[in-house]
Every structure is written in C-alpha cells, then in structure tokens.
Amino acid sequence: MTHPRAILLVQCPDRPGIVAAISSFLFRHGANITDFDQHTAEEEGGVYFTRLEFQTDRLDLPPEDLERAFALDVARPFAMDWRLTLSSRRKRVAILVSKHDHAMLELLWTWKRGDLGGDVALVVSNHPDLRPAVEAFGVQFEHVPNTREIRAEAEARLGELVDGRADLVVLARYMQIVSPELVARWPKRMINIHHSFLPAFVGADPYRQAHERGVKIVGATAHYVTAELDAGPIIEQDVGRVTHRHSVDDLKRLGRDLERRVLARAVRWHCEDRIIVHGNKTVVFD
Template sequence: MPERRYVITFGCPDRTGIIARVASFLADAGGWIVEAAYHTDPDTNWFFTRQEVRADSLPFDADELRARFAEVAASLSAESNWQVEDTGVRRRAVILVSREGHCLYDLLGRVASGELDVDVRAVIGNHENLADITRAHGIPFHHVRFTEDKGAAFDQVRKLVAVHQPHAIVLARFMQILPPELCTEWAGRAINIHHSFLPSFVGARPYHQAHHRGVKLIGATCHYVTADLDAGPIIEQDVIRVDHGDSVHDLVRKGRDIEKIILARGLRWHLENRVLVHGNRTVVF
C-alpha cells in the first residue's frame, strides 16, 4: 500500500522567501517533506511549486491542512491558485469514447493491472462499439446518440458525468467538439488526446494532412480542453519517425501507439497533481 501523502501545489508572483515560508509552515507543524519541486518563469515572473508531505507526520487531516495553509497562500498572493490533495482519496474518472477503441483498451488494461490508480466510474460513448469491452471490466457503459440535436446529447452527457464528480473527464478519441459551456464547467478536468503534434494539423484527419505534407515525424498531444479547438494547455507530447514509404494507414497505425502512451502519461500526471496551469501553458513536475 503506497504511503499516504498530502500534495500541495500552487503558483504565485515570484519573490524572495517563498520556499522558506512554505518550509517553515510545514516544519512548524511537524510535516515531513518527501518530494519538492520548484520552477520560476522569468517571462511572467511567476513561481510554481509542488510539495508532497507524509500524512502521518502531521497531527491533523487534509481539511485542517487546507484551512491552515490558506493563510500562507494569502500571504503569497496565491489565494485562488493553490490546492491541497490527499493521496488517500482515490481519484475518479469518466471516459468519453466514439468508435475507435485503442486508447480505451489501453487505459482499461492499465487500470486492471494496477499500473494506473484511478476509479473509472463510467464510459460514455456516442456509439455502442465499445460497450462490451467496458462492461467486461465491470464498468458501466452509457450510449448517448448524437443526432441533429447535439445540444440535447451533450446535456445528457453532462448529467451522466456530473453524477460521479470526476477528477478527470477523459476524451479518449471522443471525436465530438465540446460546447463552450461544458469547456467552462470541466475546465482543468477535461483531457483530450489529439492525434497530431499540435499546433500542427489541428482538426479532423491530421494523419491525412501530415501524409500530404510529407512530414518525417508524426506525434500526439495530450491537452486540457478549452473552447478554442485543439488549443488548450498542453500536458504532454511525443513523436515517432515516419518516411516516404509510409502510407496514411501506416501513419494511423504508428500514431495510435503514440496516442495511447501520451494519453496514459498525461492522465497519470494530472491525477497525481503534477500539472500546474498558468494561462495557456503548463508546468509539469
């Protein structure tokens, strides 16, 4: 059983004494820091940090830690930009899918093997292709038909998701553009895998675009969803080499391998509170 920890993350305007302030606060309470990361962005003069503290080293629980840390956050002008998370509370996720199942298969396999510690509460699909594999893993599958009235369909999806209050809503090749109101409601929780190395080849059929352009590298991008199509803060990216002999089918096949890895990696970092968003950029500790 992994050691229970409290994870503190925040960003604030940079200045001297920030690290000392946080360390003193934790030390005074008996907190045992087991992991600490820091970064300062010189372009914005913004400071970022992530601290892991052994839960058993503190004489109070996570709620009390939040209440006490609020004063520290306020003194550092990080009033609305900080979190304290308890690793003893298992993270919840809902996965949205369409017809293609490679990302879903991969995530469910990682969860089943214990490699990815997340409670997948439900899978929602706009087709029924992936219902059987989902239910084989003991997870409820909900089919929502997307016809001409997409507003009604998205309203149904929103209600199905809201029941579970997930820490992550994973668009595992969902192939539907979220309406702006859902992007706002799910801000910082909706994670998409785009089958392209953004910002190149946005939108539909990126592998066809890449093949037409004659690229030598293709990739995938895991990012947070915003109302700007395929332009949200990037969590993780990777590439694979291709050459002139590869067909569009070859690019799609190779790209699927990258998509699975990047989505799993980005989701893990999100669930572990390793991703700090500032504007349209991220710091990943």
C-alpha cells in the same frame, strides 16, 4: 495503518521567502517532506511554481484544519494559487469515446494494472459498439447518441451521467465537437488527445494528407480542453519518425500507438496532481 501522503501544488508571484514559509509551516505542524520540486518562470516579473509531497502520520491537525491554517499563515501573505490533496482521495475518471478503441483501452489497461493514479468510473460513447470491451473491465458503459441536431440534449445527458461521479473527463477519441457550455462544467478537468499535425492537415483523413506531403514525423498531443477548439494548454506530446517507405496505414498505426501512450501519461499526471496550469501553458512535475 498506512497514512496517506499529502500533495501541495502552489503558484504565486516569485519573491524571497516562499520556500522557507512553506517548509517552516509544515515542520511546525509535524509534516515530513518526502518529495520537492520547483520552477520559476521569468515572465511578468517572475512566477514561482512548486509541488511537494509530505507524510501525514505525525500531523498535529486534521487535513481540513491544516488547509485553513495554511491559507491564513502562508497562502494569503504570498498571494498563492494552491491546492492540497491526499493520495487516498483518488480521482474518478469518466471516458468519452466514439468507435476508435485504442486510447480508451490503454486507459482501462493502465487502470487495471494500478498505474493510472485514479479510477475509471464510467465510459460514455455516442456509439454502442464498444460496450462489450468496456464491460469486460467491469466498468459501466452508457450509450448517448450525439449529432449536431440533438447536441443540446446529448450534452445534458452527459452532464447528468458525469456530474458528481467523476473528477476528470477524458476525450479518448470522442469524435464530436463539445460545446463551450459543456467545457465550462469541468474547467481544467477535461483532457483531449489528437494527432500533432495541427494546424496543418486539418479536416478529414489527416494521415493521407500528411503522406501525400511526405512528412518525416507523426505525433500526438494531449491537452486540456477549452472553448477554443484544440487550443488548450498542452500537457504531453510525442513523435515518431517515418520515411518514404511508410504507407498511409503505417502512419495511422504509428499515430494510434502515440495517441494511446501520450493520453495515458497525461491522465496519470493529472491524477497524481503533477500539473499546474498557468495561462495557456502547463508546468508538469515529473
């Protein structure tokens, strides 16, 4: 029988003895650490971050009891913000999408290949167009119309569909503003993707605006969603170079390619518990 790995994420005020306390605790309870990474930020007197993985086959306590013991013996004395997860508890992902399919399809392909780190539970769209593409993957598709006039009803329905069925909500080019109330249902568990021209070239047809200004790079940004539009903690970004020879369609094509790859990486890192949110920044352990 293969035992799952456990993943521990910690952030706390930096001080001597943190690593010794964590490693000694795990050693005492039979854990074998197989991966360890750490980072210290110098701001505010220093903040310590760590991610480590350990084997669970020789633990002397069930995972629930190990969590309680860690909280008392280590987390409380060091004022830690922490979480412990098992690799066997795969995160469930709900995808929200409109008509652009590139980001959604990349997630579905990555999931089918076994590389997403989680499982796609359902896809919800404000248009019916992508139903055949989604159902071809064996994934449930739900059509929930959403306009300014019926936003409250649409978001209530979204909540009914997603609550209890997904651990992460991904806006894969979902072309609707989500309310602060909806964001608050999944804090640090909602990821969005968009072009990286912001705050420049705001509004309709940003690639045409960028082309008219002669930009030399285009990019994509994946971030956690907060109540402030497109201002949440950034998880991943990438760019591609362009020249005067590229048309508006070329820019859009390159932008789509960047968006799908950047979003897939961000979702995978979240599912693999590689991200710690600190204020409006993220620490991402590769």
